[in-house]
Amino acid sequence: MLFFNSTKNGVEMNDNFIPLEFTLLSEPEMFERSTEFYNSIKKRRTVRDFSNREIPLEIVKNALRSAGTAPNGANMQPWHFVVVTNKDIKHKIRIAAEEEEREFYNIKAPQEWLDDLSPLGTDASKPFLEYAPVLIAVFEKKYGINELGEKKKYYYTKESVGIACGILITALHQSGLATLTHTPSPMNFLNEVLNRPANEKPYLLLVVGYPKENTMVPNISKKSLTEIADFI
Numbered sequence: 001m002l003f004f005n006s007t008k009n010g011v012e013m014n015d016n017f018i019p020l021e022f023t024l025l026s027e028p029e030m031f032e033r034s035t036e037f038y039n040s041i042k043k044r045r046t047v048r049d050f051s052n053r054e055i056p057l058e059i060v061k062n063a064l065r066s067a068g069t070a071p072n073g074a075n076m077q078p079w080h081f082v083v084v085t086n087k088d089i090k091h092k093i094r095i096a097a098e099e100e101e102r103e104f105y106n107i108k109a110p111q112e113w114l115d116d117l118s119p120l121g122t123d124a125s126k127p128f129l130e131y132a133p134v135l136i137a138v139f140e141k142k143y144g145i146n147e148l149g150e151k152k153k154y155y156y157t158k159e160s161v162g163i164a165c166g167i168l169i170t171a172l173h174q175s176g177l178a179t180l181t182h183t184p185s186p187m188n189f190l191n192e193v194l195n196r197p198a199n200e201k202p203y204l205l206l207v208v209g210y211p212k213e214n215t216m217v218p219n220i221s222k223k224s225l226t227e228i229a230d231f232i
């Protein structure tokens with residue numbers, strides 16, 4: 001690769017590096033922001049009862065822009081998001097997902113798994129896949145395809161897409177929307193229904209909308225800081 005170097009204030013510069021935009025905050029402000037963020041994110045709950053009320057698509061677009069900033073392997077950005085609002089396509093997804101889920105709940109799932117799920121009150125019926133205003137199908141690009149149609153290696157794709165999904169869910173929550181991380185298994189039907197290529201593996205189906213009024217959620221709690229972290 002060719003570098004065209006110049007000097008700025010005696011420092012060698014080239015276009016491959018640009019100055020970091022970093023806002024240095026005072027410690028009180030850092031503390032205030034961290035507390036404010038925690039107080040907001042701890043209210044995020046997985047919702048399974050969605051209202052059919054429309055949501056502003058611009059909010060979803062901004063959340064996806066945020067997800068697209070995720071750190072990832074060699075900046076290959078190995079993700080693709082399909083935002084589904086079309087009723088017929090949502091119906092197709094519901095039918096295919098419920099078929100997988102019936103198989104899971106009635107045949108495949110071991111008793112221990114069913115017991116672990118029982119506090120959540122889930123079953124094979126997934127009406128929200130049809131009635132929630134937006135589904136975001138997240139695909140993991142296992143590899144890329146270059147201009148010549150050849151395979152391009154991608155790195156840490158699962159980790160990268162997982163981080164992007166975390167940012168996506170957080171951004172939607174911060175914007176005032178509820179989500180459900182839904183993972184019917186296997187989800188291969190999503191490639192067919194959404195017409196995605198073979199290098200993309202369905203990673204997550206994120207249901208997005210407003211919760212139904214008076215929605216109840218499982219009475220479960222999160223582990224404490226001492227349970228999840230050590231300081232050495």
Ligand code: IYR
Binds near residue numbers: 117124182185
């Ligand atoms: N995919 C099923 C089962 C399920 C599995 C886990 I692990 C969960 O945390 C929740 C549900 C379903 O969506 O019902």
